[in-house]
Amino acid sequence: MNTQVTSSPTSNSGDNQTQMIVMMAKSFSKLSTALADKNTDMKSNWPKFAGDAKKFCSWYQAIIEQLPLSPWKEFYNSTVQDVVSTASNSTLNGKLYSKLLLSLEGVALQHIVSRKHLRENGLLLL
Numbered sequence: 001m002n003t004q005v006t007s008s009p010t011s012n013s014g015d016n017q018t019q020m021i022v023m024m025a026k027s028f029s030k031l032s033t034a035l036a037d038k039n040t041d042m043k044s045n046w047p048k049f050a051g052d053a054k055k056f057c058s059w060y061q062a063i064i065e066q067l068p069l070s071p072w073k074e075f076y077n078s079t080v081q082d083v084v085s086t087a088s089n090s091t092l093n094g095k096l097y098s099k100l101l102l103s104l105e106g107v108a109l110q111h112i113v114s115r116k117h118l119r120e121n122g123l124l125l126l
Contacts, residue, residue: 023116046099051107063103063126072096075123083126096122 046066049059067076067083071092077084087093097120104112112118118125 020114023113023119026119046103048103048105049108050105051111059103063100083123085123087123090120093122094120097125098122100125 047059047062049055064076064083066072068078074087074089074092075084075096076082097118100122101109101112112125
């Protein structure tokens with residue numbers, strides 16, 4: 001008699017899957033908020049980035065060009081022409097995170113969604 005023993009998934013792998021699903025649900029919730037805001041923010045088109053290293057510089061530069069415009073002005077330091085390192089407006093920083101998520105696709109989006117420390121921190125994501 002030949003019996004096969006199948007291993008059941010460990011509770012740890014189940015916990016990891018649950019955590020990943022929760023993280024993805026939170027990210028998609030932020031995306032839906034950003035999509036709702038999209039109608040009010042039509043004057044700026046943010047380019048898409050899918051992870052091609054050759055296209056990163058042009059994508060990043062296009063994003064940086066949006067920051068001196070309203071409503072992102074407080075995230076841009078015009079004297080050094082770069083992004084500020086911190087900001088007190090957490091709501092706007094969360095919106096920046098959402099806008100950046102909307103501009104990501106494919107591998108680039110998957111890579112960012114899995115990073116808990118970046119959640120709702122658009123400046124850190126940049």
